[in-house]
Amino acid sequence: MKPHPLDLSIGQLAERTGLATSAIRFYESKGLLTSIRTAGGQRRFQRSDLRRVSFILITQALGYPLSAIAEQLDHLPESGAPNRRDWERLARGFRADLDERIRGLELLRDRLTSCIGCGCLSLKACRIYNPGDAAASGGTGPRYLLGDTCPDTGGRRDRVE
Numbered sequence: 001m002k003p004h005p006l007d008l009s010i011g012q013l014a015e016r017t018g019l020a021t022s023a024i025r026f027y028e029s030k031g032l033l034t035s036i037r038t039a040g041g042q043r044r045f046q047r048s049d050l051r052r053v054s055f056i057l058i059t060q061a062l063g064y065p066l067s068a069i070a071e072q073l074d075h076l077p078e079s080g081a082p083n084r085r086d087w088e089r090l091a092r093g094f095r096a097d098l099d100e101r102i103r104g105l106e107l108l109r110d111r112l113t114s115c116i117g118c119g120c121l122s123l124k125a126c127r128i129y130n131p132g133d134a135a136a137s138g139g140t141g142p143r144y145l146l147g148d149t150c151p152d153t154g155g156r157r158d159r160v161e
């Protein structure tokens, strides 16, 4: 495949994305980006790789490992710029996980000042909602944030105050 006149050099891609060229080479070595070479051996990236890099940066900031990001990017076509449908398909792959993360973050935001069933029993409310660390029967960690229901609320976690 020949480079297109609008393709970007690694320096241009770095400048536009704010990444170091070494980071771009690293992503390429991990299969997250693919370049083509000029006759002189220089890397050229498609303009659509700007969006691809943005996706990588955002998903990394959200805590996804590179392997999971690469797995999702594998759903995009190998050649040519991905179109809207391609990105929609990729978004569907992330939706369930993102919804779960959003739910967890909302719970964390709303419950951090109340009992989360972690076993500390350090808040006054813990003695009401987690007497004797009953939440531990569900396993380790903050049981009420992980999805266990609080018995004193009739199974509704959203009532834990």
Ligand code: FES
Pocket (backbone or CB within 6 Å): 114, 115, 116, 117, 118, 119, 120, 121, 122, 123, 125, 126, 130
């Ligand atoms: S906050 Fe830790 S058991 Fe309630």
